Amino acid sequence: MTTLTMEKVTKQFGRNVIAVKDFDLKVKDQEFLVLLGPSGCGKTTAMRMVAGLEEVTSGQIFLGDRNITDLPPRKRNVSMIFQNYAVWPHMTVYENIAYALKLKNMDKQSIDLVVQKTSGMAKIDNLLERYPSQLSGGQQQRVAVARAIAVNPDIFLMDEPLSNLDAKLRVSMRTELKTIHHKAGATTVFVTHDQSEAMSMADRIVIMKDGEVVQIGTPDDVYHRSNSLFVADFIGTPPTNFLKVVIKKDQEGTHLKNAHLNLLLEPGTAKTLDGYSKEKLILGIRPENIILVNEEDASLSTSCLVTEPQGSHQIIAIQLDDKIIKIVAAADLKIKTGEDLHLNFKQETLRFFDPETTLALSD
Amino acid sequence: MALAINTERRRKIGKQIVPYLLVLPVLFYYIAFWARPVVQQLVQSFTSLEGQFTLNNYIMVFTDLNFLPALRNTSIIVVFSVTLEFFIALLLALLINRKFPGSGIFLFLTMIPMALPAVAVGALWKTGLTTNGWINSLLTYLGILTEGGKIYWLAGSIWKLLALMIIIDAWQVIPSIMIILLAGLQNIPKETEEAGYVFGGNYFTVLRKITLPLLSSTIQTAVILRLIAAIQIWLIVIVIVGFSRMPVLVERIVYYHEEVPRLTISPAMASGYTIIVTIIVSIAALAYLWVSGAFRRKRKEV
Amino acid sequence: MASTFKPLIKASRRTMFYLFVVSITVMIITPLFFLISLSFLSTDASYSYPLPLLPSLSENYELTTGERGYLLSLEQRNGEYKTMLDTDDMEKMAVYMKTRLSTPISIPELEELTARVDHEGTVYFKRRSDLLNNYYTFFQITRDAGPAFIRSLQIAGMTILISLSIGGLAGYAFARYTFIGKNLLKFSTLFVRMFPAIAIALPMVIILAKMGFYDQPIGLSLVYSIGSIALTIWITSSIFMGIPESLEEAAQVFGATKFQAFLRVTFPLALPGLAAAAMYAFLGAWNETVSAIILTQFNPTFSVVVYQSLVGATGQVNLAAAGGMVMAIPSVIFTFFIRRYIRQMWGGMTI
Numbered sequence A: 001m002t003t004l005t006m007e008k009v010t011k012q013f014g015r016n017v018i019a020v021k022d023f024d025l026k027v028k029d030q031e032f033l034v035l036l037g038p039s040g041c042g043k044t045t046a047m048r049m050v051a052g053l054e055e056v057t058s059g060q061i062f063l064g065d066r067n068i069t070d071l072p073p074r075k076r077n078v079s080m081i082f083q084n085y086a087v088w089p090h091m092t093v094y095e096n097i098a099y100a101l102k103l104k105n106m107d108k109q110s111i112d113l114v115v116q117k118t119s120g121m122a123k124i125d126n127l128l129e130r131y132p133s134q135l136s137g138g139q140q141q142r143v144a145v146a147r148a149i150a151v152n153p154d155i156f157l158m159d160e161p162l163s164n165l166d167a168k169l170r171v172s173m174r175t176e177l178k179t180i181h182h183k184a185g186a187t188t189v190f191v192t193h194d195q196s197e198a199m200s201m202a203d204r205i206v207i208m209k210d211g212e213v214v215q216i217g218t219p220d221d222v223y224h225r226s227n228s229l230f231v232a233d234f235i236g237t238p239p240t241n242f243l244k245v246v247i248k249k250d251q252e253g254t255h256l257k258n259a260h261l262n263l264l265l266e267p268g269t270a271k272t273l274d275g276y277s278k279e280k281l282i283l284g285i286r287p288e289n290i291i292l293v294n295e296e297d298a299s300l301s302t303s304c305l306v307t308e309p310q311g312s313h314q315i316i317a318i319q320l321d322d323k324i325i326k327i328v329a330a331a332d333l334k335i336k337t338g339e340d341l342h343l344n345f346k347q348e349t350l351r352f353f354d355p356e357t358t359l360a361l362s363d
Numbered sequence B: 001m002a003l004a005i006n007t008e009r010r011r012k013i014g015k016q017i018v019p020y021l022l023v024l025p026v027l028f029y030y031i032a033f034w035a036r037p038v039v040q041q042l043v044q045s046f047t048s049l050e051g052q053f054t055l056n057n058y059i060m061v062f063t064d065l066n067f068l069p070a071l072r073n074t075s076i077i078v079v080f081s082v083t084l085e086f087f088i089a090l091l092l093a094l095l096i097n098r099k100f101p102g103s104g105i106f107l108f109l110t111m112i113p114m115a116l117p118a119v120a121v122g123a124l125w126k127t128g129l130t131t132n133g134w135i136n137s138l139l140t141y142l143g144i145l146t147e148g149g150k151i152y153w154l155a156g157s158i159w160k161l162l163a164l165m166i167i168i169d170a171w172q173v174i175p176s177i178m179i180i181l182l183a184g185l186q187n188i189p190k191e192t193e194e195a196g197y198v199f200g201g202n203y204f205t206v207l208r209k210i211t212l213p214l215l216s217s218t219i220q221t222a223v224i225l226r227l228i229a230a231i232q233i234w235l236i237v238i239v240i241v242g243f244s245r246m247p248v249l250v251e252r253i254v255y256y257h258e259e260v261p262r263l264t265i266s267p268a269m270a271s272g273y274t275i276i277v278t279i280i281v282s283i284a285a286l287a288y289l290w291v292s293g294a295f296r297r298k299r300k301e302v
Numbered sequence C: 001m002a003s004t005f006k007p008l009i010k011a012s013r014r015t016m017f018y019l020f021v022v023s024i025t026v027m028i029i030t031p032l033f034f035l036i037s038l039s040f041l042s043t044d045a046s047y048s049y050p051l052p053l054l055p056s057l058s059e060n061y062e063l064t065t066g067e068r069g070y071l072l073s074l075e076q077r078n079g080e081y082k083t084m085l086d087t088d089d090m091e092k093m094a095v096y097m098k099t100r101l102s103t104p105i106s107i108p109e110l111e112e113l114t115a116r117v118d119h120e121g122t123v124y125f126k127r128r129s130d131l132l133n134n135y136y137t138f139f140q141i142t143r144d145a146g147p148a149f150i151r152s153l154q155i156a157g158m159t160i161l162i163s164l165s166i167g168g169l170a171g172y173a174f175a176r177y178t179f180i181g182k183n184l185l186k187f188s189t190l191f192v193r194m195f196p197a198i199a200i201a202l203p204m205v206i207i208l209a210k211m212g213f214y215d216q217p218i219g220l221s222l223v224y225s226i227g228s229i230a231l232t233i234w235i236t237s238s239i240f241m242g243i244p245e246s247l248e249e250a251a252q253v254f255g256a257t258k259f260q261a262f263l264r265v266t267f268p269l270a271l272p273g274l275a276a277a278a279m280y281a282f283l284g285a286w287n288e289t290v291s292a293i294i295l296t297q298f299n300p301t302f303s304v305v306v307y308q309s310l311v312g313a314t315g316q317v318n319l320a321a322a323g324g325m326v327m328a329i330p331s332v333i334f335t336f337f338i339r340r341y342i343r344q345m346w347g348g349m350t351i
């Protein structure tokens, strides 16, 4: 196992499409790193360049201190789980794993040993004689996992390996993949466009947009300290609420105002705005950080548009002009549609974004 | 450094070249064995025996006594057999359009006539249409012909023979057109037709307004491919009717090449007829490619 | 009221439907049935009218003394005996019984029978018919039928080799790469495929003669491959498109070269489709007649031989039927194997 370093990696298709742009990344030894981003942002392309299935247009890729930029796939010692698993349909489960090992010039006996060990790990040791067509989607996925572990690679690449599974199996496979990752101690790059998958599995998340890295950080970082409107919006369900406000300073302190809102910032929070000279601002607040208060403590008063019970909690939607704001509240709170609501914000969780650059004002 | 860039670039070019290397053999093959003979044929048809440019070859064909009859007979066969076959096949396909026990075997059986080599079809009908053949025998067994009675299938006017050719062709071809249409019908989602009924259509309005329009590309495919084949009918004509009695275009080519190869006009006649057939078929083929969208798609991608 | 009739209406509808299907089937099968039956008939039976529906499996004979030697009579369908031959030449009688009546018999056997006639007077005996007699005879008396059969197989084999190797490569390129001129080439293959065979055959006489391939099997395979390459490209490209590229990529990631990955992963998966393409190439070469007539002289193909036996009008319908059957059998068998592809192809041809 080893580290992966990508330096200013760019991939251009044809004349116009730049799928990945100046991609800089350092994956630590044994780290589980997730590439997250909306569809078409270049995650797969980035991963395929690491595997050698796509040539880089410019930039360098290192595995440990080995420069692999121009090596063909077979010389890189990586292993990959494809979105459609790419389990070879004309080989049995055993042969699928064994063939990958044979390509590494392993002798028959050791192959047998490794197949037994890894298939046990992936819980498919009772399916070794079957052909992929006789397996369920989940089982095929495990074959792909077993095959990938068996070859003892320097790094694991996984391209949305769970996206073809049904919702329940997907969640349980997350846990299993994590367990296997711990046991094998493998450096892993995992691609997904499902942010909850990313949050639950990652040591660190790389958020991409239009081929570029937007933020790199732990799940906690990207959730609580989103560095841009894009990340704050992309991460979390429901996503962060955004309010367009103007900054008004008077003797009381700093107010954030719009047609509905009049929020007096606490001094500690107001300090974040020091050095920000523009008048307009976007305020970001996560749904669980909006609290119901008495009328006199409210910064915002409105009426309930609709409630969506979720079992463990409920989501309350309110409408401000043409924007829907969502609030996460306790499940036992009885609120009716149309009922007046008085709201305030947990000030320490507020995020401020520059409307022009869309970047956050603090880290 | 410069060296590294060089090898890298060379590798990239090498990779891009792969698809061209893969299609190169086809290209060479087509040039050597398709384009070359076609061009040679064309050039030769405008060349006199002395090597001069001439239109004589064509004049000779056009003034050939058998040219107009051959053109007429071929046209009649093409027009009648294609329309007849198409409408019957469409009717059959609409009636059969469902899965039923034994449909697999049925479909296989319907494919057999199309799979038969032309000479086998020739044998089939040659043995049937002679006066002592199996058709008269069958009619006798069925009681349609009295004992010892015979129908002289091959005697009489050219019109009767043309009708026979059309029927034989229909026997061989209708089942396969039916299969094409069935495949097309089965690709139409059921819901589309059902929607037609829900909104108040009866069987025929739904057929006319929904089913047939959706089937139109399949129909065009079937008809034009059939057309191309029908233009080139020859073997069955020679086997059943013999040379020259009911001339058709390709039959003329074989006639001049096989039956009277030593006449001085023979090579010119054979090549003249060949060019005419080629032109007609090429027009039909281009029409096919046009309706199947080969041109349209190209434009879009460019 | 209406509800009591409903099942009845339904049942009668279904009966109608099956009647309809069966009558189509009968129309298709009847001519085939007669061709098959005719190919098994003895020459004598094939001259009778109306033709028997089925070949007889054995014949009953009467043998008595005749004016010139022995008189051989054959039992007819109505039970009467009809005189066939009056001779004392046993060899002639044996040949007659084999070629005209499809009941082979050896001369010693005949001599034994005539001895009994000398002894007991009239003798009745029964001989099994040799149903394949017409097939043997066709190959024996038709000049060249045997070598032509072999030649046709050779030609088909070479056509498969040429079109699969050349067409398969292009099919792979069509499925996996985008390149300049791809559409033009696709278009050309369609056009070439529809081009009349005769338009190529005629000028090919000179070209093949220059190459020394005129009247040679290889010459015809070269001509047949023109059309079947196009078909092979369509079939193989759709096959390769159906095999996910990621299967090959997986092999590459796990240590295979591009070529190994193709050989070990894509190729085995493509085999059924390649087999179908091969069968198409076979059928094209086997069934073709007009180019074969033009491009052969002393070494005709089997289809030319059958064609000539039909046109030559030797009048032996049972032999013609046997020849036609030999032509038809491979085609029908192969069609059975590729029927799945035929339907796909027709569907796919509109593109």
Ligand SMILES: Nc1ncnc2c1ncn2[C@@H]1O[C@H](COP(=O)(O)OP(=O)(O)OP(=O)(O)O)[C@@H](O)[C@H]1O
Residues within 6 Å of the ligand: A013, A014, A017, A018, A019, A037, A038, A039, A040, A041, A042, A043, A044, A045, A046, A193
């Ligand atoms: N071979 C190619 N040729 C041209 N453009 C390509 C090619 N492969 C990818 N692209 C383009 O590059 C961009 C990034 O594609 P990529 O497959 O990496 O996205 P992704 O993030 O994996 O998306 P998804 O979540 O949908 O899988 C897309 O705009 C895509 O259209």
Ligand SMILES: [Mg+2]
Residues within 6 Å of the ligand: A043, A044, A045, A159
């Ligand atoms: Mg992707």
